[in-house]
Amino acid sequence: MISGLNTLSAAEIARRIGRGDIAAEAVVRDCLARIDERESTVHAWSFLDPDLALRQARACDTAAAVGRGPLHGVPVGIKDVLDTADMPTEMGSPIYKGHRPKADASCVALMRAAGAVILGKTVTAEFAGVAPGPTANPHNPAHTPGGSSSGSAAAVADFMVPIAFGTQTGGSVLRPASFCGVIGYKPTYNAFNRAGLKFAAESLDTIGLLARTIDDIALMSAVLVGRKPEPVAVPNARLRIGLCRTPLWRAAQPETVEAVEDAAARLVQAGALVHACDLPAPFAGLGDVRDIVNDYERAHAMSWEWQHHRDLLSERLRTIVQHGFGVPHDEYVAAVRLMESCRAMLKGVFESFDVLLAPCVAGEAPKGLTHTGDTRFQAFWTMLHVPTLCLPTHKGPNGLPVGIQIVAPMHRDTTLFGAARWMIERLGSWET
């Protein structure tokens, strides 16, 4: 139901349940009703057991009021590369058909401890890679939702669930966020514990979040890192924004150029200090080394699958793993060192800026469900280990959302949230 409790934010759901105004069961019922209505079009879920979800919700409703967590009764979607002890974890691959892990992933266990209802598992591209599942873009099902966190982005955008987990190795959180018109958050590398995550490329893999409000991102994030949840505060001083077009600017489509330039212009009008930010020359080399690191680490992480179930991998993944095993070790190390030195240089860049404003995607979601889009605009920042957000502020020629990307220094995730709130209030949503 588009007008039901499923349209509320996680923070609002938690607030209303806390006040006794609504029951967790009613929230879950509205989410399930929305899924029932839309799933045959959107295909966001790889596993959903309505009874199991409702049992969790009823347990929330009968739990003592004392000792409730900050997400009490809030439904959450879990990307299907994260282990769940009570639901299958299939990684978007027939190799793991029906696989039931022994334990919950850290992030899942922390959600449960905070009172959340684990609604179900969302569709992932095969092993969080490039071969997509069946998910369609909820705003136009002929278009990709992006990937690899396809189901999480589509489910949140389509009001099936307020918040969901994604993971990003290249652009797997921010690209689907932009394509589906929701907020995507990739925290500082290693901010959310990765125990129970199936690795793609471990020096890049980052667990991230999808939500419809920045407050929900901050709330969920607080639970995961162990902070007291607090309202997101806008910055006290004028925001110093670096307009960072990046070496990828020439690959940006008109709608992305327009989104970034328009955002910059309006933020200047609103009082921000916006200056162009040119990155040191070595950053131009990051694009060339991304596949070296990704494929090398991917191949190693999938050694068992490669030896025992090669025939069950998609052709695209086989190509990547084969390439990865062929990467000379010296070349891999050189690529890792370039990333490390760019990370160190980025510290200097941030001496002049609180946050950077950058393109988030090549453009709006492409037509077709066989590819999830261009990963480069997001992967650029994933390699740098910095926290980034997709804010879905603009619209493309086909009426689909186009996000902008904002970036903060490592460990300055709360700075990023504050800047995001200030920008969202000034730039509005792509739909309005």
Place this chain on the structure above:
Amino acid sequence: MISGLNTLSAAEIARRIGRGDIAAEAVVRDCLARIDERESTVHAWSFLDPDLALRQARACDTAAAVGRGPLHGVPVGIKDVLDTADMPTEMGSPIYKGHRPKADASCVALMRAAGAVILGKTVTAEFAGVAPGPTANPHNPAHTPGGSSSGSAAAVADFMVPIAFGTQTGGSVLRPASFCGVIGYKPTYNAFNRAGLKFAAESLDTIGLLARTIDDIALMSAVLVGRKPEPVAVPNARLRIGLCRTPLWRAAQPETVEAVEDAAARLVQAGALVHACDLPAPFAGLGDVRDIVNDYERAHAMSWEWQHHRDLLSERLRTIVQHGFGVPHDEYVAAVRLMESCRAMLKGVFESFDVLLAPCVAGEAPKGLTHTGDTRFQAFWTMLHVPTLCLPTHKGPNGLPVGIQIVAPMHRDTTLFGAARWMIERLGSWET
């Protein structure tokens, strides 16, 4: 049998099997005979199925000569925090009693692909932490073998297996190596893929190796990173060694002081350029932040176990997890940032040195099996993400081994091997 094929190095076993001089089955039989003879004293193995090991060996012996890997027929021990699809993986905890993972860990799968025989699982302290298993020091069973890679170090030292995996978050590879008198190797952080490793503290966890020769360390390492195995070459130029006593020097016992000073003096005599290396002031703070990072990450990684099986954790681990969940997030981030900035500063330190020579342990293995010893001397370098080796060169007052530690810059693991070979040739073994 102390004179059997079980006493050979991995490289020698591979060579002889490759020439057709010996059979893999004969090697495994001698390893099993040695285990049969000594296991009731040493307790190095948490799982060993002789038939399964022999079946693997016979499969090696009947395999075609073409396409054999560089470890064909070589037995390997696997620390029981690394997943094995055909053997239980119990983490030293009753929570995982009989647990059988779906897949092999990356490093196990890579060993199999190289032809190795997975001999069995070695005893780990509970979740690679501080509460030890039953393993005793093979040189004096009243003394600890160190931990948490207790079984791997003891099994290699006792000629039960030529090579074995350990993992190091604090000092879990190098300390048992020193206590048991074998070589311990902690590579550059992230060098060996961690897919299928149960995390302790993921920003520190490093898969490492235990062996009796530096050639074996290099051989196994080549397999794991995808390099062509090559003999370890000694450096061409005079080795520039930084004598780095570290801020822990005052905690070193006389035998460690003696080992480091004696090694430095003899290496000078042998032609090395040895100069004192004083670390910048912030390094003195590393000791204080280690538990903050370790406990915070440990608690998050064990969220599921904490919620569902708290009563099955040892009291020591419960204390650590409880402390970890209580660490304020800002304090954790500050600790991570100190480690990051020391890593950056260490690059400058290494401009003057090829390798550093440092204390490896407080002293020889303490008496008693309830504690695995002081982790600080090894953890100092684990926090810095640099590759380190324990070389078992000296002896303590009770006739037990005392290792020295050598350290190279990140990604310079082959430099470290070369320096190690040169030093071993000059310093000899603790036993001689």
